[in-house]
């Protein structure tokens with residue numbers, strides 16, 4: 001059985017792909033198969049839209065604060081699927097929807113993408129991870145190379161136009177207080193909200 005949805009804190013998490021263009025040094029995929037009590041998050045294959053919606057239907061969404069597209073991979077790798085599932089959730093009720101993303105959707109798709117999230121996604125949480133492009137390349141190791149950091153910032157700035165809440169995060173255990181302060185300034189200059197995220201909550 002594949003784990004397509006799972007519970008984490010007071011949210012339902014959705015795991016739609018294991019694909020990711022990055023190889024972050026701290027990625028949980030390197031040393032764990034699971035987060036929370038989800039069971040293995042490695043998918044045998046990518047679930048269809050129907051399988052994802054059926055899996056979501058197994059939860060009483062009214063009991064949860066939000067649905068989060070996260071999992072063991074980059075959810076915007078399957079942007080069209082993500083948006084169709086988000087529309088399905090919105091049609092069911094008022095549940096808030098969040099995406100946890102590396103922010104490289106524009107590079108993955110070769111075009112601007114933030115506007116597509118408008119009206120469907122309530123919160124985007126983007127991994128900032130570093131305060132400059134060289135450091136970002138070392139930590140995140142994106143296949144798109146040195147231009148990735150600026151592309152991620154550009155996506156984040158675009159999101160502030162279309163999404164009610166834009167968070168940008170760094171991982172607590174791999175950043176110093178100075179880096180966190182600088183990261184906060186970068187976020188504020190973009191119009192996003194800075195958060196330090198615990199390692200486990202990748």
Ligand code: SF4
Nearest residue numbers: 020022023024027102
């Ligand atoms: S972006 Fe996320 S899934 Fe991809 S390597 Fe980094 S931590 Fe892992």
